[in-house]
Amino acid sequence: MHGTIFSLLKRYVQTQYDHSTWVQLTELAGISSLDFNSKTVYPDEHMYALIGYAAQQTGIPAGELHEKFGEYLVPDLLYMYQKLMRPEWKTLEMLEHTEAVMHTHVRREHTENAPPVLDVKRVSENEVIIDYVSPRRMGGLAVGIVRGLATYFDEADRIDVQPTTSEDGERVQIRVRRN
Structure with missing residues (x-):
């Protein structure tokens, strides 16, 4: 998935919750970088993991997120x-x-x-x-x-x-x- 989408996900999490929530999600997902390059394509599994852990943390189903x-x-x-x-x-x-x-x-x-x-x-x-x-x-x-x-x-x-x-x-x- 395109890095721009990840950058926008980061901003979404930070505006809806806070920066520490973003840091926590990346740690849980095992993603070492907190920033995504908009010119790079990242594994879809990163998105699944981030949304999955966000669903666990918020209690909001992944589909709704x-x-x-x-x-x-x-x-x-x-x-x-x-x-x-x-x-x-x-x-x-x-x-x-x-x-x-x-x-x-x-x-x-x-x-x-x-x-x-x-x-x-x-x-x-x-x-x-x-x-x-x-x-x-x-x-x-x-x-x-x-x-x-x-x-x-x-x-x-x-x-x-x-x-x-x-x-x-x-x-x-x-x-x-x-x-």
Whole structure:
């Protein structure tokens, strides 16, 4: 997983809890470095361990932590990819174009990185279905990102996000409707 995601996880933990919690999580996970290089790809196992220990420490299920972290990521992700976005895009349009625009860019720029594959089908003007496919099994992160997009675009009260399969599978289906 890309170092930027780890750096953002560190900031998330520090803002939601404190720096000592981050230090404790890295120690429990057996990760010697407290800082992650944004140009480096790290083993997915680091993320699993950090989230797993965070779940143990907080009593919040790992899937829920993935969702909360996904929501938190959105402003930074949109800032990083703002040059690839169109100003008229809102939540559903962002979802519809993420694979072809952002993920294609990530795969081209960082060949060792492997974002999930998103097969997004526009069902109607106000609905998309996302098929998330990744051996990482972090569908909860995707659900959180969808919710974060709705918040970012000031549509949270109008967007319904419904995973229709288990969020910890390799394939997760997410239905997103604008009311």
